[in-house]
Amino acid sequence: MATQTQVSANFKSWPVILALAIVSLPLIVMYLYFFIDTITDSAPGSLIPNAITFRHWDFLWQARGNRPSIWPVALNTLVFATTVTIIVLLVSSTAGYVLSRLNVPGRGFFLAGVMVLHAFPSVTLIVAIFLVLQMVGLYNSLIGVILVKAALEMPLGIWLMKGFYDTVPWEIEMAGIADGASRFTVFRRLVLPQVRPALMALGLFAFLSSWSEYILPQVLAPGAKAQVLSVYLASLIADDNNFDLSLFKAVGVFYIIPVLILFLFFQKHLMNIYGGGSKG
Amino acid sequence: MRILLDKFSKSFGTTKVIEDLTLEVADGEMLALLGPSGCGKSTTLFAICGIHKVTGGRILFGDRDVTDLPSQARSVGVVFQSYALYPHMTVAENIAFPLQVKKVAPDQIKREVDAIAALVHIENLLGRRPAELSGGQQQRVALARALVRKPDVLLLDEPLANLDAKLRLEMRSEIRRIQLETGITAILVTHDQVEAMSMCDRIAIMNAGEIVQLATPTEMYHNPRTAFVAGFLGNPPIAFLRGTAKDGGFALDNSDIRLPLPAGTLSPADGSKLTLGIRPEDFGPLGDIAIPGKIAFVETQGRENLYDVRLADGSMLRSIQPVRGDIAVGNEVAWSASGAKVMVFGEDGARL
Ligand SMILES: Nc1ncnc2c1ncn2[C@@H]1O[C@H](COP(=O)(O)OP(=O)(O)O)[C@@H](O)[C@H]1O
Ligand SMILES: [Mg+2]
Numbered sequence: 001m002a003t004q005t006q007v008s009a010n011f012k013s014w015p016v017i018l019a020l021a022i023v024s025l026p027l028i029v030m031y032l033y034f035f036i037d038t039i040t041d042s043a044p045g046s047l048i049p050n051a052i053t054f055r056h057w058d059f060l061w062q063a064r065g066n067r068p069s070i071w072p073v074a075l076n077t078l079v080f081a082t083t084v085t086i087i088v089l090l091v092s093s094t095a096g097y098v099l100s101r102l103n104v105p106g107r108g109f110f111l112a113g114v115m116v117l118h119a120f121p122s123v124t125l126i127v128a129i130f131l132v133l134q135m136v137g138l139y140n141s142l143i144g145v146i147l148v149k150a151a152l153e154m155p156l157g158i159w160l161m162k163g164f165y166d167t168v169p170w171e172i173e174m175a176g177i178a179d180g181a182s183r184f185t186v187f188r189r190l191v192l193p194q195v196r197p198a199l200m201a202l203g204l205f206a207f208l209s210s211w212s213e214y215i216l217p218q219v220l221a222p223g224a225k226a227q228v229l230s231v232y233l234a235s236l237i238a239d240d241n242n243f244d245l246s247l248f249k250a251v252g253v254f255y256i257i258p259v260l261i262l263f264l265f266f267q268k269h270l271m272n273i274y275g276g277g278s279k280g
Numbered sequence: 281m282r283i284l285l286d287k288f289s290k291s292f293g294t295t296k297v298i299e300d301l302t303l304e305v306a307d308g309e310m311l312a313l314l315g316p317s318g319c320g321k322s323t324t325l326f327a328i329c330g331i332h333k334v335t336g337g338r339i340l341f342g343d344r345d346v347t348d349l350p351s352q353a354r355s356v357g358v359v360f361q362s363y364a365l366y367p368h369m370t371v372a373e374n375i376a377f378p379l380q381v382k383k384v385a386p387d388q389i390k391r392e393v394d395a396i397a398a399l400v401h402i403e404n405l406l407g408r409r410p411a412e413l414s415g416g417q418q419q420r421v422a423l424a425r426a427l428v429r430k431p432d433v434l435l436l437d438e439p440l441a442n443l444d445a446k447l448r449l450e451m452r453s454e455i456r457r458i459q460l461e462t463g464i465t466a467i468l469v470t471h472d473q474v475e476a477m478s479m480c481d482r483i484a485i486m487n488a489g490e491i492v493q494l495a496t497p498t499e500m501y502h503n504p505r506t507a508f509v510a511g512f513l514g515n516p517p518i519a520f521l522r523g524t525a526k527d528g529g530f531a532l533d534n535s536d537i538r539l540p541l542p543a544g545t546l547s548p549a550d551g552s553k554l555t556l557g558i559r560p561e562d563f564g565p566l567g568d569i570a571i572p573g574k575i576a577f578v579e580t581q582g583r584e585n586l587y588d589v590r591l592a593d594g595s596m597l598r599s600i601q602p603v604r605g606d607i608a609v610g611n612e613v614a615w616s617a618s619g620a621k622v623m624v625f626g627e628d629g630a631r632l
Contacts, residue, residue, distance in 0.1 A: 171364035174331050177351045178358040179378040180429065189377075193368040 038250040056250040068224050070232070070251070077228040080146055080217070081210035087150040088157045088206040089199060095154075096161025097187060101173075111162070118155035125152075126219055133220055140223040145216050152216075153206050164198040165191065204266050208259060229255045281342045281432040281465050282307045283328065289336035290323050297323045298489045300337070310459050310466040312476035314512070315486030321469040324486075325435050328467065329356040341432050354433075357426030357464075361438040363418045365410035371421050372397075372406040378429045396424045400458060416447040423458060434459065434466040440475055452479055473513045477501070485509050507625040510557045516586055518623075519563075519597045521556040530554055530624075535593035539569055542619045546632055554632075557623040560586065560600040567616030573597060575611045589613060 033047075038056050040049030063069040098104060099111060129148055130139070138144030168191055176186035192199075214230040222231065233255060236248045283305040290298040297320045305311045313321045326332040328339060330351030338347045346354050366374050372393055379389045397403050400420040410418055419439060426434060439455065440448045456479045459466045470476050476483045477497040484494045485508075493505045497513075504510035510518050523532040523539075525548040530539045539556070541547070548554060563571070573589035576596065580603070587599045587607065599615060607613065624632045 169362065169364065171360045171362050172366060174326075175358065175360060175364035175366075175425075176377075177331060178329050178356060179381060179425070180352045181377070181381045182352065185381060190366055 034249055035253055037246055038253050041246075056244075056246040057254075059247065059251060060254075064247070067235070068227065068232075070254070073227050073229055073232045074254075076142060076226060077211060077230075080142060080149070080213075080228055081207050083146045084150045084153060084210040085203050085206040087146070088153045089203050091150075091154055092157030092161045092202060093192065093195070093199060095158045096163075097165050097191065099158065100162045100165035111159075114155045114158050118159065122152045123215060126215065130219060140221050140226060142221060142226045145221045145226070148220060149210055149213055149216055153209060157202050157206065160202055161195065161198060164195040168194045200266065204262065208262065211259060282340075283433060283465060283467070284340040285324070285328070285337065286340065287337040288324070288327065288334055288339060290320075290327055290332060291335050296489070298327075301489070301491060303484055303491060303494070305465055305467060307465055308463050309482065310456070310468060310480045312480035312483045313467060313469045313486060314473060314476040314483050315471065316512075317471055319486045320489040321471075321486060322437055325358075325437050325467065325469050328433070329358050329435050330354045355429065355431045356433045356435055357429065357431040359419075359422045359426050359434070359436045359439045361441050363410075363422040363442075365418055365421055365425070367410050369409070370406065371402065371408050371410070371413070374410070374421055375406075375424045375428050378425065382429065392428055393424075396428045399427075399461065400424045400454075414447075415443050416451055419443065419447075419451055420454070423455065427458070427462060427464070430462075432465065434462075434464045436466065436468045438470055439468070440470070440472070448475075455479060474515060477513065485512060504557075504623065505631055507555055507557060507629040507631075510623055510625070510631075514559055516560050516598055516600060518557045518559045519595075521558070521591070521595055521597070523554055523556070525550055525552045525554050530556060532591065532593050532595070535591065537571065537592055539571065540619070541624060542569075542622045548624075548626065548632060553627040555625040555629075557625060558597060558617045559621065560598040562618045562621035563589075563597055563599045564601050564615050567618040569619050569622065570614055570616040571597065572612070572614045575607055575609050575613060578607065578609055587613075589615065 036049060039052060039054065041051045041053050042049045058064075059070050099107060104110070133139040133144045133148070138147070172190055172194070173186050176190045177183070181189070212230065213228075214234065217226070217228045217231050218234065221227070229251075233248070233251055236244070236251060283303075285301055285303040287300045287302055288298060289296070289300055301324065313324060315321055323332060327334050330346070330349065330353075334347060338345055340346065341354070366377065369377065375393045375396060376389050379392060384392070393406070394403070397406060400423050402417060402420045402424060405413060405417055405421070410421065413421065422439075436455070440451055443451060452475060455468075468476070468480055480497065482494060482496050483500055484491050485500065486492065487508055493500060493509050495503070500509060501513050504513065507520065511520070521530075521532055523530050525531075525541075526538070527550065528541065528547045530541055531537075532539065571589075571591065573591045575587055576590040577588040579586040579588075581600075583603070584600050585603050585607075587601065589597045589599060591597060597617075626632050
C-alpha cells in the first residue's frame with residue numbers, strides 16, 4: 001500500500017493506463033472475437049452476433065467429413081510435447097552438469113558447438129532431416145519428430161542448465177562427498193534440488209514450444225496417424241472446399257486452452273529462467 | 281586416531297603447491313595449520329579428506345594407509361569455511377544426511393541427530409532451514425553434521441573466518457569444548473594466529489607449501505625458529521630492526537645506534553646482515569638494552585596502551601604498557617629491551 005501511494009504521488013497513473021488501453025484495444029478485441037465467434041452465429045458481414053450456438057464445437061464429439069477425430073490428434077500432441085519435454089529435461093540436466101563440473105576432454109569445443117547448434121535456424125536443416133528420417137525409416141512417425149524436436153530444443157537447455165549448475169557452490173558437493181555420499185547421490189540429492197527452478201522453467205519452455213511446434217510435424221509427419229493439433233489446424237484453412245472459419249477458431253481456442261492453463265499455474269517458474277540464481 | 285602425512289606432495293598441473301611435507305598429528309590432538317593465504321593449507325586439508333588426490337607420498341589414519349581410498353571410505357568430518365549446509369534441507373535433515381547415506385535405520389538416525397544436536401546446543405533449531413540461521417548457528421550445524429558419523433578425524437577449514445568478532449570468540453571455545461568432549465583428532469586450518477594459539481594443542485606453521493615449525497603455542501611464541509614465525513605470532517606483532525654485526529654487537533642500519541647482542545647468541549661474523557626481533561611486551565621502561573627513540577603514535581587499547589617508537593634510522597619499535605598519562609606523541613623516550621627476550625635472526629631469516 002505504501003509503495004502504491006508513493007507511486008501515485010509522483011505521477012498520475014490513469015493517463016498511462018488509458019494510453020495503454022487504447023494501444024492494446026485492437027488486440028483485446030481480436031482475442032474477444034476469436035472466442036465469441038466460436039459460440040455464436042452472426043449474419044454475414046455483421047460483427048454483432050445474433051445467436052448462441054455450440055455447433056462450432058461439435059468437432060469435440062463427432063468427426064467432421066473425412067477429417068480424423070480431434071481426440072487422437074490431441075493425444076498425439078500431448079504425447080509429442082510430453083516426450084520432448086522429458087527427453088530435453090533428462091539430457092539437459094545431465095549434460096549441463098557434466099559441462100559445468102567435470103573435466104571432460106574437448107569441453108570448450110563442445111560448449112561452443114552446442115551454442116552454434118542453438119543459433120542455427122532449424123528450418124535450414126529441415127531438408128537434411130527429412131532425408132535422414134526417410135533413410136532410417138522414421139519419416140511420418142511421431143517418434144521421428146519427437147527426436148528431431150528434442151534435439152533442436154536441447155542446446156538451449158544444456159546451456160541453461162550449465163549456467164544454473166555453475167551457481168551451485170562447489171563446497172556443497174565437497175561436503176556431500178566428505179559426508180560419504182557417492183558422486184551420483186550428491187548429484188541427485190544435493191545438486192538437483194538446487195536447480196529445480198531451472199528444471200521447472202526449462203520443462204515448461206520445452207513443453208510450450210513443442211505444443212506449438214508446426215513446421216517440424218508438418219514436414220516430417222504429415223500423415224493422419226502422427227498428426228498433431230497445429231497440423232490439424234492448418235489443414236482446416238488449407239481445405240478450400242468446406243472452409244469454416246468458426247470451426248477454425250473453435251479448434252484454435254481448444255488448442256490454446258492447455259497453454260493458458262499451464263501459463264497461469266507456472267508463470268512464476270517461467271519468470272525464474274530470466275532471473276537466474278538457485279535461491280528458489 | 282593418529283594421522284600421518286608421509287612425504288606428501290600435491291601439484292595442480294604444473295603448479296607445485298606442496299612438496300614432501302611430513303606431519304604427524306597425535307590421537308585426540310587438535311593441531312592448527314597456520315599460514316598466510318595461498319600457502320597450501322586448504323590443499324593439505326582436502327588431501328587428507330580425500331577430495332584432492334595426492335601427487336606423491338602417503339596418508340595414514342592410524343596404521344591404515346588411506347592414500348588411495350576415496351573420500352567416502354575415509355571417515356572424515358569436514359567443516360567448510362562457507363559451512364556448505366544443504367540449503368534445501370532442514371537442520372535435522374542436514375545432520376541426518378551422512379547417516380542416511382550410510383543406510384542407518386531411521387529411529388537410530390533420529391536418536392543420533394538429537395544427541396549431536398544437544399552436544400552443539402542446537403536442539404531448538406532442528407526444524408529450520410540454513411537460510412533462517414545466524415552465522416554462529418550455521419557453524420554449529422556444520423559441526424554437528426561433520427561429527428554425527430563419529431568420524432576418525434575432524435577437519436576444519438577456516439571455520440571462524442565468516443563470523444563477526446564476538447561470535448568468533450564464542451565459537452573458538454565452543455569448537456574446542458566439542459573437540460575435547462568427543463576426543464576426536466582434529467586439524468584446524470586458519471590464517472589467524474590468535475585462533476591457532478587459543479584453540480590448539482600444537483601449531484604447524486606453514487609458508488609456501490612447507491612446514492616451517494611445529495610446536496606448542498607457547499613454545500612457538502617464545503622460541504620461534506625463523507623471523508617468519510616470529511612475525512606471524514603475536515598481536516600486536518613483533519617489531520624488527522635491521523642492521524649488521526659489528527665487533528660482536530649489532531649496528532642498526534643508517535644510524536649510530538649500537539646494541540649488544542643478547543647473551544647466548546653465537547657471535548656472527550662481522551659485517552653479516554642481522555635482524556633483531558623485539559616483542560612489544562619486551563620493550564619498555566624496565567629492560568636492560570637501552571634504545572632511545574621518539575613516540576610516533578599512541579594507540580589506546582583500554583587496559584593497555586600501544587606506543588610506536590621511532591628510532592633514529594626511521595625504523596619502528598612497539599611497546600605495550602599499562603595505561604599511563606605522562607607520554608604523548610612527539611616525546612623523546614629512552615626505553616629499553618629485555619636482552620634475554622630479544623631474538624636475533626640471520627640473513628636467511630633463521631634464528632641464531
Ligand atoms: N584446484 C586448483 N587448481 C589449481 N591451483 C590451485 C587449486 N587449488 C589451489 N590452488 C593453488 O594452490 C595454492 C594453495 O591454495 P590453498 O591450499 O587454497 O591455500 P590456503 O592456504 O589459502 O588454503 C594457491 O596458490 C592456489 O592458487
Ligand atoms: Mg584456504
